[in-house]
Amino acid sequence: MTALDLKLLRDLWHMRGQVLAIAAVIAGGVATLVMSLSTYDSLLTTRDLFYSEYRFAQVFTTLKRAPESVAQRLKEIPGVERLETRVVAVVKLEVAGFNDPVTGMLSSLPDVGMPLLNTLHLKRGRWLTPYSGDEIIVSDTFADAHGLHPGDRIHAVIHGKRKALTLVGVALSPEYVYQIAPGAMFPDFKRYGVLWMGRHALAAAYDMDGAFNNVALTLTPGTDEQAVIRRLDTLLAPYGGVGAHGRKDQFSNRFLSEELKQLQTTATVFPSIFMGVAAFLLNVVVTRLIATQREQIAILKAFGYHHAAIGWHFVKLVMAIALLGVAAGTALGMWFGNGLAGVYMELYRFPYLEYVLEPPVIFIALAVTSAAALSGTLLAVGRAIRLPPAEGMRPETPVAYRATLLERLGLQRLCSQPTRMILRHIERRPLKSLLTVFGIACAGGLMMVGNYQRGAIDFMVDVQFKHAAREDLAVTFLEPTSGRALHELAQLPGVRHVEGFRDVAANLRFGHYHYRSAIYGIQPEGVLHRSLDSELRPVAVPAGGVVLTDHLANNILHVQPGDLLTVEVLEGRRQVLQVPVLGLTRQFLGVSAYMRQDTLNELLREGDVVSGAYLSHDPGVEQDLYDRLHGRPRVLGMVAHAAAIKSFYATLGEFVLFFNMVATALAATIAFGVVYNSARIALSERGRELASLRVLGFTHGEIAYILLGELGALTLAAIPVGFAVGAGLCGILVVVFASDLYRLPLVLEPYNFALGATVVAASAMVSGWLVWRQLGRLDLVGVLKTRE
Amino acid sequence: MGRGMAEPGWVFRAAGLTKIYRMGEVEVQALRGIDLELRRGELVVLLGPSGSGKSTLLNILGGLDTPTAGEVSYLERNLSTASETELTLFRRDHVGFVFQFYNLIPSLTARENVAAVTEIAKAPMKPEEALAMVGLGSRLDHFPAQLSGGEQQRVAIARAIAKNPAVLLCDEPTGALDSTTGIIVLEALEKVNRELGTLTVLITHNAGIADMADRVIRLSDGRIVEERHNTVKRVAHELSW
Numbered sequence A: 001m002t003a004l005d006l007k008l009l010r011d012l013w014h015m016r017g018q019v020l021a022i023a024a025v026i027a028g029g030v031a032t033l034v035m036s037l038s039t040y041d042s043l044l045t046t047r048d049l050f051y052s053e054y055r056f057a058q059v060f061t062t063l064k065r066a067p068e069s070v071a072q073r074l075k076e077i078p079g080v081e082r083l084e085t086r087v088v089a090v091v092k093l094e095v096a097g098f099n100d101p102v103t104g105m106l107s108s109l110p111d112v113g114m115p116l117l118n119t120l121h122l123k124r125g126r127w128l129t130p131y132s133g134d135e136i137i138v139s140d141t142f143a144d145a146h147g148l149h150p151g152d153r154i155h156a157v158i159h160g161k162r163k164a165l166t167l168v169g170v171a172l173s174p175e176y177v178y179q180i181a182p183g184a185m186f187p188d189f190k191r192y193g194v195l196w197m198g199r200h201a202l203a204a205a206y207d208m209d210g211a212f213n214n215v216a217l218t219l220t221p222g223t224d225e226q227a228v229i230r231r232l233d234t235l236l237a238p239y240g241g242v243g244a245h246g247r248k249d250q251f252s253n254r255f256l257s258e259e260l261k262q263l264q265t266t267a268t269v270f271p272s273i274f275m276g277v278a279a280f281l282l283n284v285v286v287t288r289l290i291a292t293q294r295e296q297i298a299i300l301k302a303f304g305y306h307h308a309a310i311g312w313h314f315v316k317l318v319m320a321i322a323l324l325g326v327a328a329g330t331a332l333g334m335w336f337g338n339g340l341a342g343v344y345m346e347l348y349r350f351p352y353l354e355y356v357l358e359p360p361v362i363f364i365a366l367a368v369t370s371a372a373a374l375s376g377t378l379l380a381v382g383r384a385i386r387l388p389p390a391e392g393m394r395p396e397t398p399v400a401y402r403a404t405l406l407e408r409l410g411l412q413r414l415c416s417q418p419t420r421m422i423l424r425h426i427e428r429r430p431l432k433s434l435l436t437v438f439g440i441a442c443a444g445g446l447m448m449v450g451n452y453q454r455g456a457i458d459f460m461v462d463v464q465f466k467h468a469a470r471e472d473l474a475v476t477f478l479e480p481t482s483g484r485a486l487h488e489l490a491q492l493p494g495v496r497h498v499e500g501f502r503d504v505a506a507n508l509r510f511g512h513y514h515y516r517s518a519i520y521g522i523q524p525e526g527v528l529h530r531s532l533d534s535e536l537r538p539v540a541v542p543a544g545g546v547v548l549t550d551h552l553a554n555n556i557l558h559v560q561p562g563d564l565l566t567v568e569v570l571e572g573r574r575q576v577l578q579v580p581v582l583g584l585t586r587q588f589l590g591v592s593a594y595m596r597q598d599t600l601n602e603l604l605r606e607g608d609v610v611s612g613a614y615l616s617h618d619p620g621v622e623q624d625l626y627d628r629l630h631g632r633p634r635v636l637g638m639v640a641h642a643a644a645i646k647s648f649y650a651t652l653g654e655f656v657l658f659f660n661m662v663a664t665a666l667a668a669t670i671a672f673g674v675v676y677n678s679a680r681i682a683l684s685e686r687g688r689e690l691a692s693l694r695v696l697g698f699t700h701g702e703i704a705y706i707l708l709g710e711l712g713a714l715t716l717a718a719i720p721v722g723f724a725v726g727a728g729l730c731g732i733l734v735v736v737f738a739s740d741l742y743r744l745p746l747v748l749e750p751y752n753f754a755l756g757a758t759v760v761a762a763s764a765m766v767s768g769w770l771v772w773r774q775l776g777r778l779d780l781v782g783v784l785k786t787r788e
Numbered sequence B: 001m002g003r004g005m006a007e008p009g010w011v012f013r014a015a016g017l018t019k020i021y022r023m024g025e026v027e028v029q030a031l032r033g034i035d036l037e038l039r040r041g042e043l044v045v046l047l048g049p050s051g052s053g054k055s056t057l058l059n060i061l062g063g064l065d066t067p068t069a070g071e072v073s074y075l076e077r078n079l080s081t082a083s084e085t086e087l088t089l090f091r092r093d094h095v096g097f098v099f100q101f102y103n104l105i106p107s108l109t110a111r112e113n114v115a116a117v118t119e120i121a122k123a124p125m126k127p128e129e130a131l132a133m134v135g136l137g138s139r140l141d142h143f144p145a146q147l148s149g150g151e152q153q154r155v156a157i158a159r160a161i162a163k164n165p166a167v168l169l170c171d172e173p174t175g176a177l178d179s180t181t182g183i184i185v186l187e188a189l190e191k192v193n194r195e196l197g198t199l200t201v202l203i204t205h206n207a208g209i210a211d212m213a214d215r216v217i218r219l220s221d222g223r224i225v226e227e228r229h230n231t232v233k234r235v236a237h238e239l240s241w
């Protein structure tokens, strides 16, 4: 080993505290990157594998009812590879010991053998016995939520008839990876279940003997999906077809894709910010670190070491630290990634998780880290090398201090001599002081990025459920019904207020943009369900047109108030309507198109018809009300909002919390690394000066004040700057995170600021304490004897 | 490199050497026109009061610094116009330095400090050998912080002579030493000078040491004010101070 390599190892050991702190900064950035990208890649790979292994269909359609003979004609559509007809029924479920309304999605399975498409992954229990009359398989989420096991019995109200069912298996399906009740905002595994039953038995109960109401198919490779969909729609139109759609619009897949897109954004933006900040800090730290080695560079130069050799020496030093950071970050990131993917697995039901860490991810981490480390190193080494060795070797010439601004203003009486030293030192190197402030500010800003989502989600949920959708309960009818049905609901004991709504599935089209959604006809003067203006104040929906969620109008359909929107109704007579856009509504959760109910009725050329109703009720009447509503044949399902919010926090909330916790921990690591490095480097830069002061009779406390006072002043200055940086970074997140599912509002709570400031201040205090201890061990004699 | 060729009579030649340090508005004129020739195998002592420009001159001769004006050549090599790389190679291949402030690398032991230089030299001696020559054979594995000032200075000298340089430039090599150790060190320098014909330039405040020189040059305020040849050159162990 050469003498220089020995020096390298010794230097690394000597600065081990700093090495660890710098490595921690890198590790924080790299871990975020590895965690996010590996989770994303894992989920994507797992999804694709699951889809292909369990033969997830490519085109889906529902209809009112068609005789089985029609199936043959559908199979003959060119491009259809496999096609399967099914009976699917939305039913009310009763689980013993659970009184809330439960909606079930009951699909048929072939009476004998496996389904051709959308096969199930059986987790527990067994398949249905051929032609069984009452056996069902249920989704694992529902089974887990209710603690159901093979052998248990539940009841379903199918087509108005109550039927006892025996659970024989628990399964997962590629069709229901993301399980959410139609009309609900969030998954609720207790109140929404997916079930499978033999075709024969279900058809008998649902009045679908020899008929089907649902079709799934796959395409031969290279087929034009749209062409098949058009043929399918034409063939099924006489049978009440509701418009076929591809995987893109398949409910579970669409949500899953949106979430994955969101995750991809997270996986790009978060690490970019973290890596960017870490790289910047690394660069600053390394630059200063090398600057403290200026004399040694001069010596090596005096001996005749080439610039390249000296540069290489320091590159190795810095890369050793960088590699340590990347390695630790990768390990940490994989660990967190596994944890995060586990949280996702709770939400998305995959039979297995295929954890993948793509090598390019580590490569990116290495490249970014190296670039930051190397540019800092080479810059600093270059600066030191440019100095003639004769100059580099002498103690840095006493720099030209000036009287500070404060003193020039004549306020020096306010400051003690040490305070003046602090101020002059800060003022002498304004750029360096600024960089330190900015570095610490970035670290504080990261803290805010790490934990701001929680508050934003609280705000989002608050706006949605306290201002926009204020109903306690949303009731859906089996079929569109006369508005008179509302009077009956209003008569129920405990019901305070009833508002009908009409919703209809529709494809919204403007130019070449389109979005498959629904039009909600609500009450113009409604007090329960309202649309909000840009200031989040409730506004009445005007007559004669449609009001769109701002995100839907601006970012999806690219339509403005005043434009004519094409609405292709997907139910009933399937009209194609031209409807003027009358305004925009602010909405953070989901996207919707609103009309007045009477306008929608008019456009659909129907009378006063409602699809369901929003209800508010007295507190405490829930159980009784649910029971009564349950008994009404017209009522198909109910969504209780309190339960929905709770289930939201239990699912999505859990993910956000996990992510926040990790991001906050990593941000805190980075913050500490930065602050500690700032303090430690200041110590090595000024160790001699301080030791000399000690020799002159200054106390430990006095020299600590000179050094730590500066750190304290810079940290204090950095905290408000950090607030600005944090707010800016959160602003970026808000913009890039906008999706159909939700748009996070930019709301920063006092605790966001408090946490950022606290972590920075705590890091400064711990660093200060560590440096204080080191000051106590300053080798006074050594300083006078050797020259570092 | 020059050795063995048809050589000029001098190894270093300086003409009108001027060095001005500029710090903001303040100008310090460290050298004010030095004319000088240093010959092969010579042992030259530089005397002069503090601040007279001795170190500055030595640094320029050694290629550590460049003059503000004037010319300086090492054999056929013009140092005042040489590039960074040429100066680096010049220092690496020809010059051994002893710095006024020792400038050891704190994280390397005595032996390793010497090795840092011998590793890149063409025909060096062993680090142990060089350290034995300055009487430090038993302190090989001590770090600079574990050595006394004089011991550090001797490591610096071992480091300079270990590569068998053609030119040895020493800035107060005995400044921190008592006379016994000082003489050991001077003997080592004398030996290198005599046996290898190494041109040796030695800065000292100690007029007694001047007696071992072939030539004594006295600087004052950046100028050469006196230059004398010793008719009788005393050997190091006869000196005392």
Ligand SMILES: Nc1ncnc2c1ncn2[C@@H]1O[C@H](COP(=O)(O)OP(=O)(O)OP(=O)(O)O)[C@@H](O)[C@H]1O
Pocket: A391, A397, B021, B022, B023, B028, B029, B030, B048, B049, B050, B051, B052, B053, B054, B055, B056, B057, B100
């Ligand atoms: N890097 C520098 N910047 C500014 N002035 C300098 C610098 N180096 C030397 N000087 C000045 O140049 C003059 C000559 O300095 P030099 O170090 O050559 O003196 P010296 O003769 O070696 O003194 P000493 O015996 O004290 O070492 C001094 O006045 C010194 O202050």
Ligand SMILES: [Mg+2]
Pocket: B054, B055, B056, B100, B171
């Ligand atoms: Mg000097």
